Amino acid sequence: MNPGDFDYVRNFVRDQAAIVLEPGKEYLVESRLQTLVRKEKLGSLDELISRLRADPKNGLHRKVLDAMTTNETLFFRDVHPFEALRKSILPELMARRAKERQLRFWCGAASTGQEPYSVLMLIAEHFPELLGWDFTFVATDLCSEVLARARSGRFNQLEVNRGLPASLLAKYFVPQGAEWEFREALRRRVEFRELNLVKAWPWLPGLDLVFLRNVMIYFDVQAKKAILANVRRLLRPGGYLLLGGAETTFNVDDAFERVAFDKTSCYRVKPA
Amino acid sequence: MRALIVDDSKAMRLILGRALKEVGFQVTEAGDGRGALARLNQGEDVDLMLVDWNMPVMNGYELVCAVRANALLDNVRIMMVTDETCLSQLEQALAAGANEYLMKPFTKEALVEKLALLGMN
Numbered sequence: 001m002n003p004g005d006f007d008y009v010r011n012f013v014r015d016q017a018a019i020v021l022e023p024g025k026e027y028l029v030e031s032r033l034q035t036l037v038r039k040e041k042l043g044s045l046d047e048l049i050s051r052l053r054a055d056p057k058n059g060l061h062r063k064v065l066d067a068m069t070t071n072e073t074l075f076f077r078d079v080h081p082f083e084a085l086r087k088s089i090l091p092e093l094m095a096r097r098a099k100e101r102q103l104r105f106w107c108g109a110a111s112t113g114q115e116p117y118s119v120l121m122l123i124a125e126h127f128p129e130l131l132g133w134d135f136t137f138v139a140t141d142l143c144s145e146v147l148a149r150a151r152s153g154r155f156n157q158l159e160v161n162r163g164l165p166a167s168l169l170a171k172y173f174v175p176q177g178a179e180w181e182f183r184e185a186l187r188r189r190v191e192f193r194e195l196n197l198v199k200a201w202p203w204l205p206g207l208d209l210v211f212l213r214n215v216m217i218y219f220d221v222q223a224k225k226a227i228l229a230n231v232r233r234l235l236r237p238g239g240y241l242l243l244g245g246a247e248t249t250f251n252v253d254d255a256f257e258r259v260a261f262d263k264t265s266c267y268r269v270k271p272a
Numbered sequence: 273m274r275a276l277i278v279d280d281s282k283a284m285r286l287i288l289g290r291a292l293k294e295v296g297f298q299v300t301e302a303g304d305g306r307g308a309l310a311r312l313n314q315g316e317d318v319d320l321m322l323v324d325w326n327m328p329v330m331n332g333y334e335l336v337c338a339v340r341a342n343a344l345l346d347n348v349r350i351m352m353v354t355d356e357t358c359l360s361q362l363e364q365a366l367a368a369g370a371n372e373y374l375m376k377p378f379t380k381e382a383l384v385e386k387l388a389l390l391g392m393n
Contacts, residue, residue, distance in 0.1 A: 079388050157357060157375050161382040165389050166373035167366055175359050 001026045005049045009033070012052070012061070013068050017142055018198040018223030021068075029068070036067045066143040070218065073111040075164035076118045077213070081242055084261035085119070086126050089240055093208050094130060096238050102134040104207045104236075108197060109215035110139035113150030114159070116190045117182050119211075121168050124186060131189065138204065140195035151192050153182035198223050206236045214244035221252065228253035232269055241267040273392060274298045274317055278308040278335060279324040279353070284376075288322055288353065291380050295393060305330025309338055318348050320392060323370070325354035325361070333361075333368060340369030349390050353378070 006026050013019045021029065030045065037048050040060070051060055076082050097103055107116045116139040123130050141147050160169055160180045173180040195201060197215065210231055216224050231241055232255055241256065243249070249256035249267050256267040275297040277288045282303075289299045300316065302308035304327040312318065321339070325332040332352060339345050351372040352365045362373050372386050387393045 074385065076389070158377075158379065158382070161375055161378050161386075163385045163389070166362060166370075169373075170359060170363050170366060 001030050001045065008049060008053065009064065013065060016065055017196060018219045019068060020218065020220045032067045033064065036063055066145050069143050071111045071143065071146050073114045074162035075114045077115065077163060078245055080262065080264035082118060082122055084264050084266065086122055088261055089266065090127055094127065097208065103130065104205050105137045105209040106204060106207050107139040107211040109212060110141045110150055110192060112146050113139070113153065115211060115213065120186045120189055121172050136205070137190045138193060139190050140193050142196050144194055147192050147194060153187040154179045197227055201230055204234055207234045208236055208239045210235065210239070210241045213242055216243060216247045224252045228256065235269055239268065243267065273319040275320040275322060276300050276302065276308060276311060276316065276318045277322045278302045278305065278332065280304055280327040284324070291383050295384060295387065304328050305332060305335030308335055312339065312345060321348055321350045322353045323350055325352060325356045333365060336365060336368045336370050349392065351386060
């Protein structure tokens with residue numbers, strides 16, 4: 001891939017999604033875009049880039065953005081944050097909101113749905129009464145293709161092998177040919193929507209729990225600051241932010257404080 | 273921690289053995305359920321068993337039932353690692369006392385993630 005083409009893709013994903021691609025990541029861009037070249041039945045990577053350059057408004061740009069996002073995910077990723085939800089965070093939030101019986105969750109990098117569905121299974125197992133509350137769970141992602149998969153609730157064998165306790169697979173999934181489908185009654189409790197974290201967030205309500213796990217690592221500092229400032233505005237008093245294991249608010253937005261749980265930590269806005 | 277791998281495929285025992293050793297397990301092997309039971313009855317101390325379903329002599333399901341019938345082995349965690357992918361068999365294995373169920377083919381990450389679910393990573 002020539003340096004000019006790399007710069008073009010790099011600037012495009014930075015401007016559109018604040019994804020940082022350092023020099024040296026040419027191999028990543030090439031490998032992701034070669035897949036798109038094959039899918040779109042184009043002759044070569046050069047042809048793809050030429051088309052992108054020729055018309056900034058064609059749907060191909062959207063597909064490049066989708067191709068350049070990382071969708072690695074699994075059920076109950078890292079285990080410990082889910083333990084903290086079960087043992088501490090959900091009981092605390094439910095006690096806090098017991099009077100209005102209302103909780104609002106948002107998962108900001110939902111990918112193919114494993115994370116929101118993990119949270120729903122945890123709720124169904126340990127806090128089923130919450131499903132009778134005014135409970136909203138919005139799950140968003142930048143990539144429309146993965147959202148379509150998330151909405152379908154269908155997972156292949158390799159996906160259900162990853163992180164999902166066998167007892168929950170048996171209880172909450174229905175075999176559909178070679179795939180497993182997350183049961184509809186729970187599936188419809190999540191509303192999947194497309195959202196670019198570095199653009200406007202027009203319709204998110206006040207939130208009690210925000211999952212932004214393993215997505216901030218892709219952004220530059222400016223984008224991280226803007227995202228955390230938005231989260232801060234949306235979090236209701238006592239609400240929590242969950243980040244990935246390698247992510248933190250420190251030196252990005254010091255209005256947040258770290259709250260340590262058993263083997264993990266979460267964040268909330270410091271009291272005024 | 274000590275793991276006993278029970279699979280009639282030597283290649284699969286090798287793959288599983290390598291993966292477990294990488295995360296710090298000591299590993300022993302058996303080629304069928306009866307061989308595994310013999311090891312346990314001789315007092316082999318085991319924390320985890322990875323058990324295939326389809327094996328000669330005594331299959332994995334029978335082995336799980338036999339292990340769970342022995343109160344002295346209550347602490348042994350059992351993960352079925354099998355190419356049986358039907359819901360009915362998954363349910364049968366769990367009802368018999370298997371703690372986890374990993375379907376073949378699987379990735380090394382999936383195995384390690386399942387170990388984490390058992391608190392054994």
